[in-house]
Amino acid sequence: MNKTLKWSGSILTVSALAVSLAACSSGNNGSKGNAEQQTSGTESAGSKETQPPKLSQLSYWVANHAAAAAQMKTYAEMGMYQEREKESGVKVEFQHPPLDPAQAKEQFNLMIVSSKLPDVIEYNWNDYLGGPEKAIQDNKIIKLNDLIDQYAPNLKKLLDEHPDWKKQITTDNGSIYAFPFLRGDDKVRVFFGPAIRQDWLDKLGLSKPETIDDWYNVLKAFKEKDPNGNGQADEIPLYLDKDLLNVDAPFLGAWGINNSFYQDNGTVKYGPIQPEFKSFLETMNKWYKEGLLDKDFAAPNAKLLDNKMTTNLLGATATYNGGGIGKYAGLMKDKDPDFKLVAAPYPVLKAGDTPIWGQKDFAFNGIGAAITTSDKNQIETVKWLDYAYGEQGELLFNYGIEGESYTMQDGKAVLKPELLTPSNGISSQQAIAKYNRATWSATFVLSDNFQLQYLALPQQKEALEIWSKPTVERKMPLVTPTQDESSKFASIMTDINTYKDEMLLKFIMGVEPIDQFDNYVKKIKSMGIDDAVQIQQAALERFSKR
Structure with missing residues (x-):
């Protein structure tokens, strides 16, 4: 099931909206x-109320x-x-x-x-x-x-x-x-998460990864041991484009943060400036340099993803239960009977830990x-x-x-x-x-009756169980700034998001060295992130009082 562009804090910034702001x-x-x-308008003098126009x-x-x-x-x-x-x-x-x-x-x-x-x-x-x-x-x-x-x-x-x-x-x-x-x-409410080729794992004698280190070892094996069996080193271990990096933190969540605002015991924080974000970037940079992360990750393309999955090139991604696991099972049923894309747990840093971040609406x-x-x-x-x-x-x-x-x-x-x-x-x-x-x-x-039928395949039912395990305790509810806060928040976050997204790509691709992370944080702070956090904090407190 596709997720619909739904995240709290996204703000329209097109200048044409200024007309609407002035409207009475x-x-x-x-x-x-x-x-x-x-x-x-539907009554006549001395008559009883009638129905509105049909x-x-x-x-x-x-x-x-x-x-x-x-x-x-x-x-x-x-x-x-x-x-x-x-x-x-x-x-x-x-x-x-x-x-x-x-x-x-x-x-x-x-x-x-x-x-x-x-x-x-x-x-x-x-x-x-x-x-x-x-x-x-x-x-x-x-x-x-x-x-x-x-x-x-x-x-x-x-x-x-x-x-x-x-x-x-x-x-x-x-x-x-x-x-x-x-x-x-x-x-x-749960329909998205990490997914991996079970048939490739079985062929290489590997277990489903649970930690970030497990993922590294599995992705290395996918790259080096020819799991698609065509005798060519053409496997793409992981497709995780820049948009999927943002959706419910499928890998970033292992460090306990996300790529936007979150709340930790009622205190709002901004994930991309936390020390843990630097560790995540170091890991993604390593995976990118070693060819474990798809080279096209900077340019999201759904058709490209479909092509890579259905031509037996792709080992893992983050996807939807119906629009991913179910879709590809149907598309590959006659083409490759051995094809089996299944859910993997949201990764953690330490084996046995319960994941904090996952997708749950x-x-x-x-x-x-x-x-x-x-x-x-x-x-x-x-x-x-x-x-x-x-x-x-x-x-x-x-x-x-x-x-x-x-x-x-x-x-x-x-x-x-x-x-x-x-x-x-x-x-x-x-x-x-x-x-x-x-x-x-x-x-x-x-209806849950619909959902349980729609998830008709055993691997889809398993995905619901696996992806439901994260606590999601740090997810922000759908808060809204006041009118006065809104303009200020939009002004701050438009510039910050542009800079942050640009630097995310540069850090992962190695265009910007990771040792510049502290300067990146200073830059975001100079752009007013503390004020934006305060606005989100006030909105969270108002939401709690609704």
């Missing part, structure tokens, strides 16, 4: 006013996904949305930015400054400059609290039953700003569908979105169409075998994507 706003009571305005069309901006894009032009062709249109009579015009994350962000920035927005925008609103509360104040999206209370009984019931979910989707000011994507159970990861101020029928849009959180919506959004993609057995939805083990050369994620978005994200509650 109805602020925190905007949604109530909108609700009252729509209701009063919703017939909806414009909806949302990022596309590779599994869907390979088969359809828009989500409007997806089974669940076609079924939803039949049920509701609402035709949805989906607007998708390019698949490339940078281009998608650029399109969002250009769109959000417009005076005419789509009715619904599904996005990680923590990436909006100033956070979701600022988007409300900028009069871009509406506050949903009153509308949910009055017109979204399914979501309201869930939030009443799960106050921790409500805390996560609420701003420090108490605003609910989007219909959220929620991972309902621990089983659906909170129930809410920041992605949600916000209703914009351009929507002329907000009440009915709320009702349309709320459907996904009810019993019928749960079935549609998790499993697709009964009889086509799933059947009911003993009161439970069961995905059809042809979706889990497709025989037409596509992955199970692509097969399921014809019917729904359950393998990445949408505005609904992801």
